[in-house]
Amino acid sequence: MARIRAYRNDAEAKVTGTARYADDYSFPGMLHMVPVYADYVSARNLAVNGAEALAQPGCIAVLTASDVPGNCRYGQIEEDYPILAEGTIRSWGDVTALVIAETREQALQAASLVKVTAEPMEPVLTIEAALDPYAPIIPEGKDSNIVVHHRLRHGDPEAVFDQCELVIEEDFHTQVIEQAYMEPESCVCVPRHDGVLEIYGSMQHPFSTRRFVSSFLDEPFSAIEVYTIPMGGGFGGKDDNAAAVCARAALGARITGRPVKLTYNREWSVRETYKRHPYRMHYKMGFSSEGKIEAVETTMYADSGAYLSVTPWVTWRSTAQCCGPYGVEHVKADVYGVATNNVFRGAMRGFGAPQVNFAVEQLIDIGAHRLGIHPLGMRRMNMVKQNGETVTGQILDKHTVSLEEVMNSVVHHIGYRKKYEQCSRGTSDNDELYGIGLSVSYRGSSLGAEGMDYCSCVINGQHDGSILLETGIHENGQGSESVMMLILAEELGIDRKRIRYRRSSTSTIPDSGTTVATRGTIMGGSSVVVAAQKLKELISSHIAQRLKCSSDEVTFHDDKIWGLTYDNSLTWEEAMKELYLQRVAPYAFGTYQGPDVSWDDTTGQGDAYFTYVYSCQCAEVMVHKHTGKIRVTNVVAGHDVGKAINRAMVLGQMYGGITQGIGMTLMEQVQEAGGKITNLNLGTYRIPRSTDIPEMEGIIIEHYDPLSLTGAKGIGEPAIELIAPAIANAVYHATGIRCTSLPLKIRPEDLS
Amino acid sequence: MVDVYHPKTLEEALQFRSSTGAVPFSGGTDIMVRYRTSHGVLPDLPWPIVLLGHLKELQYLRLRKGSLCIGAETTLTDVMDHELTPPLLKQAIGLMAAPALRNLGTLAGNIGNASPAGDAVCALIALDASIELASPRGRRVVSLDLFIVGPGRTILAEDELITEIIVPIGEGHISWYKKVGTRRANALSKLSVSADWAVDDNVLTHVRIALGAVAPVVLRCRDIEDDMTGMKLPEIALQREDLMNRYKCSITPIDDQRSSAAYRKQAASNLVGAVLDEMTGGR
Numbered sequence A: 001m002a003r004i005r006a007y008r009n010d011a012e013a014k015v016t017g018t019a020r021y022a023d024d025y026s027f028p029g030m031l032h033m034v035p036v037y038a039d040y041v042s043a044r045n046l047a048v049n050g051a052e053a054l055a056q057p058g059c060i061a062v063l064t065a066s067d068v069p070g071n072c073r074y075g076q077i078e079e080d081y082p083i084l085a086e087g088t089i090r091s092w093g094d095v096t097a098l099v100i101a102e103t104r105e106q107a108l109q110a111a112s113l114v115k116v117t118a119e120p121m122e123p124v125l126t127i128e129a130a131l132d133p134y135a136p137i138i139p140e141g142k143d144s145n146i147v148v149h150h151r152l153r154h155g156d157p158e159a160v161f162d163q164c165e166l167v168i169e170e171d172f173h174t175q176v177i178e179q180a181y182m183e184p185e186s187c188v189c190v191p192r193h194d195g196v197l198e199i200y201g202s203m204q205h206p207f208s209t210r211r212f213v214s215s216f217l218d219e220p221f222s223a224i225e226v227y228t229i230p231m232g233g234g235f236g237g238k239d240d241n242a243a244a245v246c247a248r249a250a251l252g253a254r255i256t257g258r259p260v261k262l263t264y265n266r267e268w269s270v271r272e273t274y275k276r277h278p279y280r281m282h283y284k285m286g287f288s289s290e291g292k293i294e295a296v297e298t299t300m301y302a303d304s305g306a307y308l309s310v311t312p313w314v315t316w317r318s319t320a321q322c323c324g325p326y327g328v329e330h331v332k333a334d335v336y337g338v339a340t341n342n343v344f345r346g347a348m349r350g351f352g353a354p355q356v357n358f359a360v361e362q363l364i365d366i367g368a369h370r371l372g373i374h375p376l377g378m379r380r381m382n383m384v385k386q387n388g389e390t391v392t393g394q395i396l397d398k399h400t401v402s403l404e405e406v407m408n409s410v411v412h413h414i415g416y417r418k419k420y421e422q423c424s425r426g427t428s429d430n431d432e433l434y435g436i437g438l439s440v441s442y443r444g445s446s447l448g449a450e451g452m453d454y455c456s457c458v459i460n461g462q463h464d465g466s467i468l469l470e471t472g473i474h475e476n477g478q479g480s481e482s483v484m485m486l487i488l489a490e491e492l493g494i495d496r497k498r499i500r501y502r503r504s505s506t507s508t509i510p511d512s513g514t515t516v517a518t519r520g521t522i523m524g525g526s527s528v529v530v531a532a533q534k535l536k537e538l539i540s541s542h543i544a545q546r547l548k549c550s551s552d553e554v555t556f557h558d559d560k561i562w563g564l565t566y567d568n569s570l571t572w573e574e575a576m577k578e579l580y581l582q583r584v585a586p587y588a589f590g591t592y593q594g595p596d597v598s599w600d601d602t603t604g605q606g607d608a609y610f611t612y613v614y615s616c617q618c619a620e621v622m623v624h625k626h627t628g629k630i631r632v633t634n635v636v637a638g639h640d641v642g643k644a645i646n647r648a649m650v651l652g653q654m655y656g657g658i659t660q661g662i663g664m665t666l667m668e669q670v671q672e673a674g675g676k677i678t679n680l681n682l683g684t685y686r687i688p689r690s691t692d693i694p695e696m697e698g699i700i701i702e703h704y705d706p707l708s709l710t711g712a713k714g715i716g717e718p719a720i721e722l723i724a725p726a727i728a729n730a731v732y733h734a735t736g737i738r739c740t741s742l743p744l745k746i747r748p749e750d751l752s
Numbered sequence B: 001m002v003d004v005y006h007p008k009t010l011e012e013a014l015q016f017r018s019s020t021g022a023v024p025f026s027g028g029t030d031i032m033v034r035y036r037t038s039h040g041v042l043p044d045l046p047w048p049i050v051l052l053g054h055l056k057e058l059q060y061l062r063l064r065k066g067s068l069c070i071g072a073e074t075t076l077t078d079v080m081d082h083e084l085t086p087p088l089l090k091q092a093i094g095l096m097a098a099p100a101l102r103n104l105g106t107l108a109g110n111i112g113n114a115s116p117a118g119d120a121v122c123a124l125i126a127l128d129a130s131i132e133l134a135s136p137r138g139r140r141v142v143s144l145d146l147f148i149v150g151p152g153r154t155i156l157a158e159d160e161l162i163t164e165i166i167v168p169i170g171e172g173h174i175s176w177y178k179k180v181g182t183r184r185a186n187a188l189s190k191l192s193v194s195a196d197w198a199v200d201d202n203v204l205t206h207v208r209i210a211l212g213a214v215a216p217v218v219l220r221c222r223d224i225e226d227d228m229t230g231m232k233l234p235e236i237a238l239q240r241e242d243l244m245n246r247y248k249c250s251i252t253p254i255d256d257q258r259s260s261a262a263y264r265k266q267a268a269s270n271l272v273g274a275v276l277d278e279m280t281g282g283r
Ligand SMILES: Cc1cc2nc3c(=O)[nH]c(=O)nc-3n(C[C@H](O)[C@H](O)[C@H](O)COP(=O)(O)OP(=O)(O)OC[C@H]3O[C@@H](n4cnc5c(N)ncnc54)[C@H](O)[C@@H]3O)c2cc1C
Pocket: A683, B023, B024, B025, B026, B027, B028, B029, B030, B031, B032, B033, B052, B072, B095, B096, B097, B098, B101, B104, B105, B106, B107, B108, B109, B110, B111, B112, B113, B117, B118, B119, B120, B156, B160, B161, B162, B163, B186, B187, B188, B189
């Protein structure tokens, strides 16, 4: 494997194991908190009796909803998630009480003695049951279990199906997935001498954490300071829930006046926190005899679980991307989120795209097979092209539409055409069957019409020539700090050793939204460019005279600041000293707002996202005839990321996304029995290990994106959203068997 | 709180065990996981334990009277890496857990755990292994097949310890192993098949096929093995489907978190088919 230069500001600490995560923090006088669950899936008249627990040695407090000074409920869209349950239990993950003790052992011991009683009710556990007109309504104050319904209306598919050469109707199902980050939730809250509550926690979003805590404690934002510390993964899973964990610890710290630590074990984390939505999708796709997709009609249901979380946003992305990267003229889509009493569903890397891609990219292959057209030709004919129109009516004329180029490079690299001919298609002369499969996608970058998009950056130049940098994007372990440093070094033409990323907190930089939706590099990076621009202007105006030129003639490169000739230059040390003598702070603040997007809720039409990442992944598999076991042997992935700022990290995201996607495709599934999760640990919820990882190759394709100030788009989520259908297609070409449910399973009796 | 005994010798270990009823603790990779409580807190063991993993006198591999004798406390890694270890056992251990666990886990523990999905047990039963049990009363040797009587149940007496595993060396034997798990490492078996046989002049002179995780204990179908023994290979090839079916009918798997009964039945019979193919050079 080729050596690739990589930069991480935390590499040494991570590699040597000295990075300190939330649970590594402790403070003098610190207390320990543990949550108390109740063995109910749906119940009312909840009563909690902590008397016996309180009498235990070391036990300091047993807290319930009645101890909460502020709003007990929270949510990003609707305030329906009970940080502490009040009266009603809607899922097995609901937390009913919090026990605080001097040690963790004592807290666990006391927690086991908290008496929780309630009146059980019949839980609603499936989408079908929830849609029954006589089903109990789960969300409070609503008249239906349908919590969201997105529509997309483009053309008139009904009228077109009749004229199609081939109409395929198929159902697809996807499963419940746990994010399975390495570090379970953990938080330490410390009351500070000035009354501010400091929070050190494992969460993706310091700002939403602050909002949760503030509303829960009924205190202003300024009284809560959330710090960024190293974090062991999130994959979307440490959004609202992790913030709720912090809010609980914060309540403990406020009530006791002492530092309080709440560290989850894996079982609590899997039991309580939200998962990837399982989907049930029905697709009807009509083709012309040449293979053109004429019309698509789809209805899909996502099980949202007991609380709303971000279900409306997840299902919105499924709506906007319901036809994959194909420009179909006639489309009708209805996408529903449905409440059940299952542990709730929320954000996970991919966010509503992996599910629809699993359906669409198989449908294309099915269509190609039935019409006798090569799957490549079929895709090429239908995919979005430069200046083409998407199913939401968006014209793609503001960036390079490179899907065909991306697909061609992957196909060429892996030798798809030849290998496609060699597929076993059900027969081989040994114990294994071979297949190759392909999928393509486009992914709207950042939030799109889902939410407000802006980000801030602070550059705090120091008078000795060193620089402190900070942005509103949060380091989740993905290397965002390093990327921002590389961008700043490039913008200022300086050695990056001058730059330190300062440990930011919610009190030092304005709220810049959440670090989700593959928006870190595009939004944070652009804000760095804006701030760097301002800083250069400021510096130029104060040193132009010394450089014997006008301020717009000053240039920044080779770690120096230059006038018009080689004799007129200043080192950063000299320039910063000059500013100091002039009593000028080399400080710049920049904000970047995402370009406009638009959406009409009634028709599902609009410019859904301001730009798209184009992707293709191709997988080779072996299926064992005796056991039906599927082994992925090789994957080649190509993604147009706009511009790769930290190449090794881009490849790392690709390989990680593929691996996590293989877990979803072949082995992962949260098992729910009567609303209770039975595989609560990673011993029984099996994710891929190093031994399951195939050969992988990543191809970085770069078409500078004019709407991103750095040219970069992103890679975090594109990497995971299309491997499942690539593998499913490969399995089909190996065995002749179509798997329309995840995880893929081949029964040995179906193989001859 | 739990009493932990750290004996200096086997003799001391046996004394502790017989006088206190302490439970044997070798690598602890089963015990520590089964009795875990919560992150950051020690496991909650319900009984006193006697540590054995450090006893050098029970860590060896040596030949004795045509058998390979393995000290019960030899780590899985050491057994796997040793030149005297039969290929079948090497293969089975190689697919157990992952390197870190194999550096701690022992054969005694895999046997003492008595799980129908014990991979080393499956291979050892196909190899017709027996084990030596010691107590202050003396020593006895029992066939491994008879030692395990149900899931988690053995005939180990209150004062006994497993001290040695005895594997007859089958000169010229051929073996075959396959494990099916959800992933390639750290996955307990959905099922596993270990086979050991010998052929002389186109006649099957000996055969043992052990099936893991398809019944309450690792299973051998002696009646079928007896019928096959003495048969000519082409005859076995002819009866392939029939033999596969007999195996399929003899196993009574269950549905559990790892797999379904239907899958286990089908896949086990397919793998028996693969063993027969290997034997007869068929397919
Ligand atoms: C992540 C993980 C993966 C695993 N993967 C596999 C796998 O793939 N295949 C597999 O078969 N197993 C697997 N195991 C289970 C376990 O590692 C093995 O069973 C191992 O061989 C146990 O050995 P040990 O020395 O650690 O046993 P211990 O935990 O020390 O003991 C296990 C049992 O044996 C008894 N025992 C121990 N020593 C003696 C003795 N000398 N005399 C009498 N009784 C004794 C103990 O009392 C206990 O009941 C896995 C475990 C984990 C945690």
